[in-house]
Amino acid sequence: MTTSHSQASWPQLLRVALLGTRQSGEPVPAVLATADTATSEDREQQVLLAAGALALMRRAGHQLPTATVATPAPAPPDPLPPLGPLGTACLQRLMVDELFVDLLPDYLRQVAAVGRRVPDSLLAHLLRHAKQSVETAAVLEPVAGTRGRWLASLNPEWKSLLAPPDTDAPDLQRWETGTLSERRAWLRSRFRQDADATRALLLVALPTEPAKAQEAFLEILADYLHPDTEPVLETLLRARGQEVRRQAAALLVQLPGAALVERLWARAKPLLAVKRGLLGLGKTTLDVTLPPTWDKSWLADGIEEKNDQYAYYSGTGNRATPLGPSAIRLGNMLALLPPSRWTTHLGVSAEELLAAALASEWVVPLLPCWAISTLTHQDADFAAAFLKLWLHQRPTLQKAHADRNIDWAALTELLPVATRQELLLKPILLRVRRQEPNWTDDLLQLPTPWPRELTTEVLQSLSAKLTNSATLERFHTDLFQLSYFISQHLAPALNPTDAPLVETTLLALPEVHSTFQNSVHNMLETLRFRVELAASLAEEARN
Template sequence: MSSPTTTSLPQPSWPQLLRVALLGTRQSGEPVPAVFDTATASTDDREKQLLLAAGTLALMRRAGYQPPVVATPAPVPALPDPVPPLGPLGTTCLQRMLLDAQHPEMLPEYLQQIAAAGRRVPDSLLPYLLRHAAGSSETVAVLAPVAGTRGRWLAALNPAWHTLLAASSASGVLDLEPWETGTLPTRRTWLRTRFEQDAAAARALLLPALPTEPAKAQEAFLNILADYLHPDTEPVLETLLRARGQEVRRQAAALLVRLPGAALVERLWARAAPLLTVKRGLLGLGKITLEVTLPTTWDKSWLTDGIEEKNDQYAYYSGTGNRATPLGPSAIRLGNLLALLPPGRWTAHLGVSADDLLAAALASEWVVPLLPCWAISTLTHQDTDFAAAFLHLWLHQRPTLQKNHADRNIDWAALTELLPAATRQQLLLKPMLLRVRRQEPRWTDDLLQLPTPWPHELTTEVLQSLSAKLANSATLERFHSDLYQLTYFISQHLAPAVAPADAPLVETTLLALPEVHSTFQNSIHNLLETLRFRAELAASLEER
């Protein structure tokens, strides 16, 4: 048997081989990479050609094969950028973040500030910024305004950066290769960029493919779709209610109920409406009482409405103190319904205010799941009236919430963030000042509910309370939880909460303290260094 005659080896085409392998030799119209003589090979042997090509290319790479350099036209030079770059101080700050890995968590916020100031990243740092952005979705989200024309030019030259700034090729034609053959992170970045450029076109591309994607991909793409919901997504989301992955089904239901006029909302409401009624006092006066009827049976029709038979998402505890027990299946089903339906639907149906409804829920034997699942619904539907009612409940009924185990099942910080900063400040400032002065339990955690930066009055009170704690920190040796709580608060939360004008006050106060426990010394040093660096970042934006 004669051996095949080899020809001169062309440059191996790994991307082409990958595309053919992923799409299938019958579905793909591309030829198998010709790394050996295929002149006598039958077109029916494409599977064999593919395997031989894969083995040959792998062997060539292991042997260190380097393809011949082919002369290519020099790239067209980048056009001049009319946006001025940062000055020397800003360049130094970026170098510290990108090259020295100092305060990388501040980079996305700083890039937003650079764009707002009408500046851009200096050309010399663009390669480092693009390399960093390739592994940071937070940076990608704020990259385009500060990269400038030179950044887009560089991204077009490097295949690893193509998806960072555009979904189109250098010729202006839509480049689908990252979407069709890329890894999940690459496809996610490409899709996010495509949605930002043309949401309707991105939905037209995503929706037909979504039901056939693997569960992990479906979860990732639904997270992006959540920011670009449109009525035309309803049929596909209805299909995903029957997906194999439980998390996919949950995501699909949570998105469907946000669509105006969605059929799922009406199906859920038909199940839920008879379960809650209110009983009023004599002559309709006084407090209302909430009467709850638990759903008793479950069949597969519930699953198509987004209600699981078993759902560990609502594995809450009801009761008080040590008598708390896990919720039963019927209570969990009720929680499912409440978490999906718009909370405002209940106030309209029952004829009560959000404050009265939550107060009645707190007094009910079914405070769990009522309150935690209405909190989820408030976040899902971005209902600011209910968010304010929850905040009012948190401020005035915390002992009762804690007693009933409802407090720990609610994301109070997320609910608070639904409210405008001015509203939060107005509602929370005075209670926070009082708690800080008294150093009540979890006072440092409570401060996280306030918008930042804090007003000067609150910063002063916090510094006084911290000074009192740190000056006597030797006594904290016996209380490891206090040590941990204060250390974490100083190192993670204090710096972003301090207004730039109050940074000198913080530094003066902390440096004037007598010797503190060694546990805090490193945290205080890092806090002061962070505040100084923030001051440099702010100054760099004013530099000309």
């Protein structure tokens, strides 16, 4: 097909189709070699064939040229072996089956980890998928191979996914005049190439950017913090956008030796003290003094007059009430300061400090805001102390409305896998055996895949629940929570090697309540498919 023909093919084909093959005097576009010799008797067939051919060309990534272009050089050879036939089939299913699509990013990570790549036949399909999925795009590069990068470079829609950014002036123009989305992508790419130079460029631009752009760029800067960011972040503490001020303060306190930490400590230090019993015996209690009235000088220290981020409820039961402004300011300071400052200053351990906070009338905001600080400063000791509190004092936490404002899953992620297993496995096993309330929620805190001991206990508990599921008719919340747990969380948590145990146990059950039938079916299908995924990674590569 010539360039001139390819440029006019779609409009010409549309005109012929709309007017009708008998009324239109135009020839059918010469997409196929036989189209040039089409007779009036087979024009309808030629229109359909041309439409199908053009649609297939577009799906394969063909771009209609705007000028005569040179044929691209062939793709260079790829040193990585592709997935085998089973891996190819699994990958294809991951991209089209809604039940399994969420497994795709993790599977691609595993493909990269074993030194394999996506088969050539699926590259175009995967590039189209990655264009619509941020999660897939983030893990695409290691598995696309040289042919994937070559193919992406030929299509403007895919180029940003894999092709390395240009280093010439037009590329810099994308940063200066592009959309916010384009500028974010450019910035992330440049940070990976030269973090110091990119950070210097960003720091010059940040103070004059609109608030939305400042928020977006600060999210990226969070991964590339450096002491030289302090002056600009200090300037942003006075920005017009409240969210920008919050982000700037949260980044500043992570910088070693930041002046903001010392200013905050000077304000917060007098507000908390510990009391001990006579001769140091008895429980440690906290003496809390609320901060004074807010004025504009607080803003320079990252403390807002009104900050709904810490507008929690305190009290017990139905008598819980919103925190007042002074308590919110206290929470704001606690959330920014490193939690280890308090244990050092007060001479207590993390467990003692959190236990004292739980017994205080100011349990909210103390515990939720120290949890935020633990995450901000990546303090594994405090994360472990929080989880111990969660395991042993949950009723008290719930009664005080303190548990709902804490991201327990994020705190768990701060701990090494072995520590999580050691800390959580035995208490959670006990809760599963007793089928205590919300026992399925506890399981989400454990690292996966689960050990067989836990899998066996969970299956036994599920069997008991599902066998008696008819008695749960009136408990709609239980029905929903258990069904959701089975369909969304159980299969990903299980070790694929335990698939026979799971199938034997669940398939031996009598017919369960209709609410669970689909969930159990999907869970078993997912587990079987994960067995195939694991096998595909060990499959011998074929040339």
